Amino acid sequence: MSGPVRLLGCVVVVVVLAACQGEAEPEEPAMDMQQAGQRAEVILDGTMAAIHPSVKWARGTPMEQPCSTGLNRPTGTTTVVRSRNILTVVSEQRRGELLEQVRRYWKQQGAQDFSVKSDKSMLWIRATAADGFSLSLQVGSIGNVFADAGLSCAEDSDTTYPPGTPGQPGGSKKEELTPREHSDFWSSGDPRRK
Known part of the structure; x- marks a missing residue:
């Protein structure tokens, strides 16, 4: 069940990023796929480090979606998305x-254009980083939490991945999705507990 929930969130991110393409005159890519992937990893590492008390997390499967014109012609650019799955159980x-x-x-890092959905069944927060990356933190319907950072239409290039990236050499074949680590703070059902 967690696979489809995770996939739905990823599809939303790719659709949001791809929607920025339109049929307007294409802009010169700000960076190539390798640079975009590295920058997304830095953003996500910082995001995970900013959570206190700390949570256990795992890398998600990277996503790359070729950009195209309104006539489905290739543009030589690709949308790059990297993610983190929080493995610590976060109570409602x-x-x-x-x-x-x-x-x-x-916000401290300069992000803006925040939007928040506080629906109990699907919480999320989205923003745009100062350098144009789309940011998202979502809580799935089964309580799985994942963060994404992506850039729309980076210049096509060879790409490397950090060790342990799912689906890449040295990484697991499947990403870890289901929260299973207990935290005295994050897993507690008592909001008064510090």
């Missing part, structure tokens, strides 16, 4: 705190 009572910590961190 703590999810708002998690989103608020991430929102504060992104």
Whole structure:
């Protein structure tokens, strides 16, 4: 069940990023795929480090979607998305705190255009980083939490991945999706507990 939930969130991110293409005159890519992937990893590492108490996380499967013109012609650019899956169980009572910590961190880093959905069935926060990356932290319907950072239409290039990236050499064949690590703080159902 967690696979489709995760996939839905990823599809939303790719659709949001791809929607920026339109049929307007294409802009010169700000960076290539390798640079975009590295920058997304830095953003996500910083985001995970900003969560206190710390959470256990795993890399998600990287996504790359070729950009095209309105006539489905290739543009020589690709949308690059990297992700993190939080493996610490975050109770329903703590999810708002998690989103608020991430929102504060992104804002400190210069992100803007924030949008928040506080529906209990699917919490998320989205923003745009100062360098144009789309940022997203989402809570799935089964309580799985994942963060994405992506850039629309980076210049095509060879790409390397950090060790342990799912689906890449040295990484697992499947990404870890299901939260299973207990935290005295994040897993607690008592909102008064510090």
